[in-house]
Amino acid sequence: MHRHLPAPTVPDLGLETERSVDLCVWTNEEGSRFQPAMMGSGVACGILPLEQALAASDADGVRVADELVRHGYDREPAPDVGLADCYLELHIEQGPILENTGKTIGVVTGGQGIRWYEIALHGEETHAGPVPMALRKDPVPLLARMIDLVHAIGGRDPQARCTIGQVRTHPGSINVVPGRIEMTVDLRHPDEAELDAMHDALMRGCRDLASTHPSIGLDVQLRWHSPVVRFDPSLAKLVRSSAERMGIAAHEMVSGAGHDAFHLARRVPSVMIFVPCRDGVSHNPREYASPEHVAAGANVLLSVVLERAMSRG
């Protein structure tokens, strides 16, 4: 919805809007083939340098730049995001909250901050038979304490998310005490101060565990972080009031996954609308949203679009 472009007619509704309405299809939101994810919106918002995006290559060495040429997508410059009045994005929730609360519309007030950690436990590789338990430097018991630590942090408040997605023992033989364990931790929270507190709890816990397990080396690295995103409160209010006006049950929530709207929110007032997906499953052949929920989401989106596009603001 650009401020300074001529307002087009919306033929189906017979309405003339005060602002133009642009539909965005961002390049490479998923990041499955080319990293980073949310690539097009990152470039458009000035967060990801264009040169870096064009130089990204897939597992076969094919570059984004060449694929854009091959598909004919290299001919137009990125839209000037700064001209927009606002940005709206409709998405399935990718989680079970709407389904569990029996609500149809998620009023997304922001996105969780994310911190990724790589942790290594260094012990001593030994034969499972000859070495008595008391003489081993086995990192496995410390792995149990690390799991308890991380999940205790995840239990401190219902909005916290803590995930140990990867655990791998080395060399990984049935009859060898592992010399090394690698694990990952993913911490998320919609409040940056709370996320800071979770980070501090993790670091403090690791220091305590290192001192009570002196024979095991404990190495913790923060590898990546994505700050908390706050969507525009007046847009969120508009999503809620639009849903209410249509008699659709709405629920305020934050997004756990990343979306293009996270980039856009740093440049223009933005908001997201969620609809339920069955069992909270996504990125999976089982992913499903009912036609009724999709229609409800589209109607709330249209209502918010029209409200903003009709106003001179």
Added chain:
Amino acid sequence: MHRHLPAPTVPDLGLETERSVDLCVWTNEEGSRFQPAMMGSGVACGILPLEQALAASDADGVRVADELVRHGYDREPAPDVGLADCYLELHIEQGPILENTGKTIGVVTGGQGIRWYEIALHGEETHAGPVPMALRKDPVPLLARMIDLVHAIGGRDPQARCTIGQVRTHPGSINVVPGRIEMTVDLRHPDEAELDAMHDALMRGCRDLASTHPSIGLDVQLRWHSPVVRFDPSLAKLVRSSAERMGIAAHEMVSGAGHDAFHLARRVPSVMIFVPCRDGVSHNPREYASPEHVAAGANVLLSVVLERAMSRG
């Protein structure tokens, strides 16, 4: 040392023994290229069928049968183990017990029984962001309880050995709650009744954990077992008295690793003699035994060999 073969002269010592002394070099003790390990002794003792050993093939599909022909080792039948008076084997300890106790000779009274388990924890793969902790079916906390269970079993008595050598989360992504965890458990004890009790404790513990974690599937499979080995007490006594006579400090112990002597012990009176290895390290370029310790082991072995070979029994 065959009972019915003519006794040879041992030229270096100027001794004539009552029994012949045979030196055995068993084919494929390690099992690194061809499985199972302890192949030659297994066949000679009638524990492993010859056809199965000959048909074993390596990662490139090369068969033991063809390699034996290629090396010229197919020309003689296996020795008749049943004719032997006794079997003696000298080895580095592959563990730290002798080093830690300051003893030079290990009088090996037997070998640990071994049981191998493959365990799977089945949860539900979900995105690390959108799904609240309370709604997840995350198998990772149960992994911590499994580790505690196994290591508690390992702590019940100093002769018990419990090893979790392999842990792997699936799909193993930093931002995905694992849908499945695979882990292995290796239980060892020199007393079969104690090993039974450890097995029972593992099974009972798993049943209890399954009932307190109803959202996670717990699948435990006993994959392999090797029974406790008891070496011949009179041979062990002879090892000890030989060491004492030479003023070499000896220590009674069991073998944690497998050896050809485990097969032989099922057919003829057998015993093993251990010498220390530095830091208990083996199967590693750091493996080292001092010339003094190797000489002490060889002298005790020679003393026991002569004692048995000189007697008419």
